[in-house]
Amino acid sequence: IVPPELLAPAANETLVLALGSRIALNCTVRWAATEHCEPVSSWTKDGQWLGTPSLSRFGQNASEHLLATVLQVNLTHDADFGVFACWVSNATATFTLRREEAAGHVSAVLAALMVLALLVLLAGLYVRCRLSVLLWYRNRYGELEINDGKLYDAYVSHATAPDDRKFVHFIVKPQLENRYGYKLFLDEQNILPNAEPSADLIMNVSRCRRLIVVLSVAYLEQDWCNSSFREGLWRLLELSKKPIFIVFESQYREITHPAISLLKQHRNLVTLLVWRAGSMTPSSDFWKELCLALPRKVFFQGTMGDPQTQLQEDKDPMLILHSSYLDSRGDPHPDGDLGDPFEPVPVGWGGQRATSPTPNPSPQLLPGLRGYLFRGPPPPHVSSLGVAEIDISDLGSRNYGARTDFYCLVTEDDI
Template identity: 50%
Template sequence: MAGRECGFPLTFISPTSVEEELWPHPGTTVSLNCTLQVPGSCNGSVTWLKDGKAAAYTGQDTVWNGFNSSVKFLSSVLDVNLTNEEDYGRFTCQLQNASASFTLHKAEKAGHIAAVAFALCAFAVLVISIILYIKCRLNVNLWYRDKYGDPEINDGRLFDAYVSFCPSNIDTKFTNFILKPQLENRYGYKLHLDEQSLLPSTEPSAELLMNVSRSRRLIVVLSMAYLEQEWCQSNFRDGFFRLLELSQTPIFIVFENQHRELPAEVIHLLNSHKGTLKMLMWKTNSVSPASEFWKELRLALPRKISLSEGKGDPQIQCQDDKDPMLTVNNEAADLDPDGDLGVRRSFYKTPPPRIAPVTRVPDREPADVDISDLGSRNYSARADYYCLVTEPDL
């Protein structure tokens, strides 16, 4: 950027760099200031180029002297009105063989309207997300549990839940006419109902331990009538911790209209152990099958799987309903794959032909029983169903 016709190099004061880039907004006016330090004997003028061609713009030239007569300053200011696309580009100011350039890029017009609109959209998305989460979180959790959850089969349990309730009028109707039909008939769960005192003494009975151990979950209908039982009135705290020991994450169902009447000790125990138990509130709108009560209860219960049609219990379906103890080679093809329960022939047949009576013959000694194949029989397949008796036991 130097020219030597004036005796020494020309120096640009503005712009500070040979190439300067600007991003003005459409509809504005930008002033391009080109200022040079030239010798006092130089009488040239600054010319402007647009994209390498002579520009239709004319700059306002200004000249002033320096500290001594040997130096002066030459300034040219070009005002560009940015009204359309053609007004953007590369503007070059030059004096003799020295030049500097301004490159104007189009910038999007930003303002408060765009910022406010973006903030409103973000707030609307946040509100909608919260509403969808509140409305659909249980459905999403149920879908995920039903697809990827643990089915809890082959664990030796006979029931999905052990239900303890008080044999009062309200509790009995709720358990037998609402809770049981909904879970068993609609969702396929198997419940064990017990209206006896869950902990009649300080130690649980053997029958209670057996029934609870046969169930995957423990459900307690915690009503005012339930708390009026003798073991609840005498020492509910110890009984409560016994229940936590008997079942992992027990489920307590509390009636909304009785919640305020519950003793303070009971409410404190339930609230202080929320991580180790599940408390559900039965409300007036909980009767609907689509209510949150049933969704939360299903989430607390084990996942149910539907077996293919014609399949039985997955723990015994490989046996083909054929007793392997009575089969010489249990790997051989089963002549009757439907087993004892199958119906392969019609019940309604013609009566069998009449057989003439057989003349009684004198008794003969019974033939010897063939026991040569006893060693090949499979006695271990159903050891939990059969008990072999030896002679010393007789």
């Protein structure tokens, strides 16, 4: 006995259909004409017999016979889906019907929502951490402003009002100098008398890398702010690179001064910062924006003084912060010098020699020249006769961070 040959389906089929659809499952077999017994077709669903098919067709010729059986299936309920099998003698064909999800784009919608949520999260992180990232990048890869001959990082101009003084001296100055290491030049004078920069202003601003103006209500009462602020702004732009203007939020909303409108129009030329109620916190955006507007600060480990001076290898002892010069002691031998005949002659302040005689006289140094002739200088001593001539009352306010003058040691024979 030759078993029937299955013509359709060629393999087990899996169909994904929507709920409420209708489908006809077709199963076709072929067998030899020599077989006298006609095969009988039947269908099962999930192993349960369904009985005779709804439609069967026979075909034959001299050599073979064909049988096509069709099962009509209405998919109106979830129970109508399953595994349908067609049985013809010992030949079997399987149809697997699966329900199509009602929301076919659920996965795509979920993926889109996840991407949108990620973008919102990144946008929030950017808004919150943008200044910190920019400040980190600037401090790591920003342009260095050294060896430019500047003595200060910023020139701070403010009004003489008590509130402005407190803001500058007790908030801005301690924060920038103690926390960030900047050096500030504070000035409460009118920087543009008669709408023209004074000689002192030009000199002082030229020694600073940035210009900061505390633009309070008291500051706007100056003549140049009321009469010619536009011209004064152009003068400041000529003197300093992108000046920084600080305004107070409480006054910023109430001020109708044309200077504020002018600064808003030229935001690309100036930096306009608003001091808000939460700006007192050291980690607030105000300080980050201010540091971004200021030059990149360079810190050298193991060195003291301004990097400009250190890189130029200026050996002036006045540039050493912990110099032993101020450790003034009296002459250990007031009656005469009993030291080594080859001991170098100490030179006091202003180039005057100590009054103790030496067995072997050394070449006398000219007044105003400092140093020693034979070897490296030990800690200098100041005689008791010269103590009254030394004025050290302003040593604490002097700036020895950077010097541009130079010194040369000569003797009388060299002249």
